[in-house]
Amino acid sequence: MAALWGAVIFSGFYHGVNPGMGWPLAVSAALFEQKAAALGKALAALALGHFIAMTAILLPFSMMLTLAEFQREIRIGAGLLVIGLGIYLLLNRRHPRFLARVKPTQLGLWSFLAAMAHGAGLMLVPIYLGICAVDELDAGHAAAGELMTANIGTAFVVALTHTAAMTLAGGVLAVGMYAWLGMKFLSKSWFNLDVVWALSLILVGALGIWHAG
C-alpha cells in the first residue's frame, strides 16, 4: 500500500520536473510581471489544469469499479490501454499541434490539454486501481454504494496528492531558476524525456496487469 502511494507521489515529482508540464511558464510569468507572486499564480493555474485532467481520467474508472465482478478485467483493460498509449507515443514522436493554439494567458487550459495529450492521467490509472483493490480487501464485503463513494474519494485524494507533488517539484525548479540559477539553466536542464515518458507508461501498464493477474 505504501508503495502505491509512493508511486502516486513519485509520479507527481516526475511530471513536475518535466518542462513539458509547464514549470518554465511560471518562471516566464514571474519575469514578465517582475514579481515572484506571478510565479505562484501561474503554478496554481498549471496545478488546477493538471488536477482536472487527473480527475477526468480517474473518475470514470472509479465508476467502473462498482462492477465488482469485473475487477480483474478492468485492471487488465486499463493496463493494456496505458501500454497502448505508451507504444503509440513511442512510435509517433510528433508533438500535438493543437497545444500551440492555446493562448499563453490560458495556463490552466494549457496544462489540462498537455496532461491529456501526454497521458499523464492514464499513467496514474493502474496505480489508482491498485490502491482501490487493496482498500476493498480491507473493507471486506461492503455494499456496492459505499465502495463507489470510497473509490471516488480515493480518486480525488490520488489526484490531489499527485498534483501537490507535481506542483512542489515544478515549483522548486521554477523558484530556483527565477531566484538563483538564471535562464541559462533552462536550456541546460531540459532533457528530451519523450522516450522515457513512453516507456514509463508501458512499465506502469505492465505492472498494473501483473498485479491484477
Add this chain to the structure above:
Amino acid sequence: MNLRPDPTFHPTAQLAMQAPVENYAFTVMLSPDGSQSDGIAVVDVNPKSDTYGQIVHKVIVPHKGDEFHHFGWNACSSALSPLTGHAFLERRYLIVPGIRSSRIYIIDVKDPLKAKIHKTIEPEEVFAKTGYSRPHTIHCGPEGIYVSTLGGGGPDGTDGPPGIFIMDCETFEIIGQYEMDRGEQDKHYDFWWNLPQDYMVSSEWGLPPQFEGGIVAEDLLSNKYGHKIHFWDLRKRKNIQTIDLGENHQMALEIRPAHDPKKSYGFCGVVVDTTNLQGAIFTWWRDDDGTWQAKKTITIDPRPEKAENLPPLLQGFEAVPPLVTDIDLSLDDRFLYVACWGMGEMHQYDVNDPMNPKLVGKVEVGGIARGADHPNGKPFAYGPQMVEISRDGKRVYWTNSLYSTWDDQFYPNDSGGQMVMANVGPDGGLELDKDFYVDFPEGYRSHQIRLEGGDCSTDSFCYPNV
C-alpha cells in the same frame, strides 16, 4: 531530434548575445537574368581562418530562374517555448524560397562545408495547398514554420490576396493558409511577432505586377504600393487592427519588433514618401488600453543631384531618394541599422528610447550618382541593402542588390555582387572592415545573409531579459 535543446537556442536575447560568435554566413547568390542557377554561398567569417572572407562552399540548385531573395531557419530559439513542445529540434535546415518560381528548397547545413539540398517543394504544391504564390519571409513559430508570400493565385499572383502559410517543422509538408480573418489586408511583405504576448505584425510591398517587371512609376506616384501595417492576434489568426501610415508612405517593408518579449514596440521601414522623397522609420507600440499606435520617428532627406547624373527614372526629381529598403535591430534592442540603398549609406541609430532615435553612426559606400568605393579601394555596386547583425552586436554585414529588375532601373550601369562588414564601436559608431570584402562570382548578385547559429532577424525569444 536531439536529447538536449540545440546549443544555439537561447531562452533570452541577452544569453544569445553571450553565445559563441558566428563562423559562417550563408548568403543568397542570385542570377538576375536567370541565365545561371541560383544558390546559397557559404562565407567564412572567422577572422582566424585562412579562408576568411571567402566563399568556401556553394549550394547551386538544379533549376534556373527561381530568384532567391529572403530565407530562414527551420528552427530557432522559439523552440524553447514550453507552450509548443519543440525544444529538441535542430537548427539545421535553411528554408530557401524562390520568389519568382515559388519553388522552395530545404538545404541541410549541418556541416556548412558540405551543405546540400535536403528536399524540394515544387511550386504546384505551394499553389494547390495554400492558394498563395511567391514565398518570401520565413519565421519559426507556434505551429511550425510560417512563410509569408507576395502573391495570391493565378499566373500573375493577383487572384486573391497574398498571405502566410504554415509548414511542418520536421517533415516540411505544407499545412495550409494561416489566416482565419485577414480583415482589410490585401498585400503582403514581412511579418514578425512577440510569442509570449501573442501578437504578430505584418507589412505590405505590392502585388506581383507591381514589382516583377520593375518598379511601376505610375503606381508609385499614385500611391498604389502598400502603406499599411497589420496587427494580428497570433494564435486566433485574426487581424485585430490595421494602421494606415498614410498613402504617401509607399512600401512599408521590414518589421522589427524589440527582441525582449517584455517590450510591446518595434519598428517598420518605409521606402519612400512620395511627397518629398524622404525615407522613414515608424515606431509602432501598444498603448495602455491595448490599442496599437504608430508614429514616424526617423526621416532621411533625399540628396539633390543634377538630372544628367541620374537614371531616367529619377531625372524628373533631380534628387537621389534614400530608399530605405532594409532595417535590422541589434539583440540588445539598442541599435537600429537602416539601409539607404539609393543614397549609398548605412545608418546606425541609437533607439534605446524608441520614440527618439539618434543617429550615431554612418557609412557611405556605393550609391546612385556617387558610387563610393569600399575603403579597401574596391568598387561597391548599387548600395547597402540586406543587413544582418552578429548576435553580439559587434559586426554588421550587408550585401548590395535589392531586387533583380529594380537594381537595373536605379543603377542601370552597375553590376556585381558584394558582401561587406562593418565593426561597431562600444557606444555606437560604424566603420567598414578593410579585410572583409566578398566579391560574388561573375553574373551573380547577393541578397539576404543568415549567420550560423542565428542572427538578429531570425530568433524569437520566449523569456524576458533579466
